[in-house]
Amino acid sequence: MESIAVYPGSFDPITNGHVDIILRSTMIFDKVVVAVAKNYQKDHLFSTEDRVKIIEEVFLGNDKVVVDMFSGLLINYLDIKGVKVIIRGLRAISDFEFEFQLAQINRKLNRKLDTIYMMASEENLYISSKIVKEICMLGGDISKLVPQIVQKHLKEKFFNNF
Numbered sequence: 001m002e003s004i005a006v007y008p009g010s011f012d013p014i015t016n017g018h019v020d021i022i023l024r025s026t027m028i029f030d031k032v033v034v035a036v037a038k039n040y041q042k043d044h045l046f047s048t049e050d051r052v053k054i055i056e057e058v059f060l061g062n063d064k065v066v067v068d069m070f071s072g073l074l075i076n077y078l079d080i081k082g083v084k085v086i087i088r089g090l091r092a093i094s095d096f097e098f099e100f101q102l103a104q105i106n107r108k109l110n111r112k113l114d115t116i117y118m119m120a121s122e123e124n125l126y127i128s129s130k131i132v133k134e135i136c137m138l139g140g141d142i143s144k145l146v147p148q149i150v151q152k153h154l155k156e157k158f159f160n161n162f
């Protein structure tokens, strides 16, 4: 049977940190579903559809990576998909408390689920979507922080050129 895991997040936009976690996950699972959350409470730069499209562009030709979107509870989405493994990334101790709570809650809601955590690679430890957006908006160099396609979309968004 095919092993599948879901990597949920906002991905606003996808960064080198996310890409690294996804690629490393494809070494363990046959398929990795990158699930973009439609979160109405958060103010996103890119629409859910655009965030999905950008990730699809980044992984074009990689048939181990599937991109999807979901709204509502993650456990309901996993239930519909029949997936039992969630992947998340950990950058620093600061991520730990929130992630620990999230994993516990998800398991309380569904005992059959488990979350696998991957440590961020050293070069990506300080990358977050938020910081990437800030640097780009202020005209800084983001070429080492996001894939080239993402850089193009960000510049288009902020400066309407590429």
Ligand code: ADP
Pocket: 008, 009, 010, 011, 012, 015, 016, 017, 018, 021, 087, 088, 089, 090, 091, 095, 119, 120, 121, 124, 125, 126, 127, 128, 129
């Ligand atoms: P959220 O909106 O829940 O903060 P994100 O879309 O930012 O989620 O990230 C999804 C997952 O990827 C989270 O588990 C987050 O900790 C992880 N992540 C984000 N940036 C990095 C990075 N640079 N390296 C490793 N993991 C990361």
